[in-house]
Amino acid sequence: MEIALYLLPVTLGDTPWEKVLPGYNKEIIVGIRHFIVEDVRSARRFLKKVDKDIDIDALTFYPLNKHTSPADISGYLKPLEGGLSMGVISEAGCPAVADPGADVVAIAQRKGLKVVPLVGPSSIILSVMGSGFNGQSFAFNGYLPIEPAERAKKLKQLEQRVYAEHQTQLFIETPYRNNKMLDDILQNCRPQTKLCIAANITCEGEFIKTRSVKDWKGHTPDLTKIPCIFLLYQ
Known part of the structure; x- marks a missing residue:
């Protein structure tokens, strides 16, 4: 070796x-x-x-x-x-x-x-692969601000990059706050913006689904304590 x-x-x-x-x-x-x-x-x-x-x-x-x-x-x-x-x-x-x-x-x-x-699973790469979003230009932004006003501002900034640069935007949240993050996305992003939720990647109960913000409303999954990545695109 x-x-x-x-x-x-x-x-x-x-x-x-x-x-x-x-x-x-x-x-x-x-x-x-x-x-x-x-x-x-x-x-x-x-x-x-x-x-x-x-x-x-x-x-x-x-x-x-x-x-x-x-x-x-x-x-x-x-x-x-x-x-x-x-x-x-x-x-x-x-x-x-x-x-x-x-x-x-x-x-x-x-x-x-x-x-x-060495080769192995990356939730970032796998979520991009499964989203149907732009895989040639994407950015992982880690955790977004916790404070509501700052988080809303950041979400709108990321969404603007989606439309201005045609770049997929990825971010995560602490698992016990996933549902709050999902609510904030639906409240602050445009109805036509696409959101992919990629949860439990490679694990039992894997969930990777892409819908518009408008179509997610009223049909949100329970993401409590589940490892999850959120992706935005146009």
């Missing part, structure tokens, strides 16, 4: 890993002993799911979150600099995409270390 920083996608839910990850990923995983992870508990659970015989206690985990300093992250890469492959694991989906793993990759690139992204 080539010495590198491997970016290891994980499942988006309780889906069996074989359904969404290539077997090659397992070959890489079993050859790594040092992992930089967003959440140690979920990372350990994922690794056990991929290989039930893996010796978790023989592995070293380096926690990575918004509070981890650049100096700590740089120190995490010492095993890689010493000739040992390392893996980066997000809590769900692809590391370094809307994920603190990007900070690790940036430092590895500056140090001239080899970085290898």
Whole structure:
């Protein structure tokens, strides 16, 4: 196995890993002993799911979150600099995409270390694929403002970009506030604007449906505590 920083996608839910990850990923995983992870508990659970015989206690985990300093992250890469492959694991989906793993990759690139992204599920890409919207120009905007007036302003700005630039706009919300987000979209966007709701992607109960704002009114699903991405287009 080539010495590198491997970016290891994980499942988006309780889906069996074989359904969404290539077997090659397992070959890489079993050859790594040092992992930089967003959440140690979920990372350990994922690794056990991929290989039930893996010796978790023989592995070293380096926690990575918004509070981890650049100096700590740089120190995490010492095993890689010493000739040992390392893996980066997000809590769900692809590391370094809307994920603190990007900070690790940036430092590895500056140090001239080899970085290898592996194939796996990205809710961002899969939602664009399933929406029927523009897949050549799209933007992921993360979380929108919580304050109602600011959120309404942001929604209208994103909608304006849809019409001015013909660009698909994606954003997310904390799962327990999904229904409020949906209400705000329906209240603030034009009736003809298209909205795709992509929820539980690759998981049981997957829901990907595109309708106009007008047609969604009165027919909204309950999105409480469900991982979800919202997409706008014309």
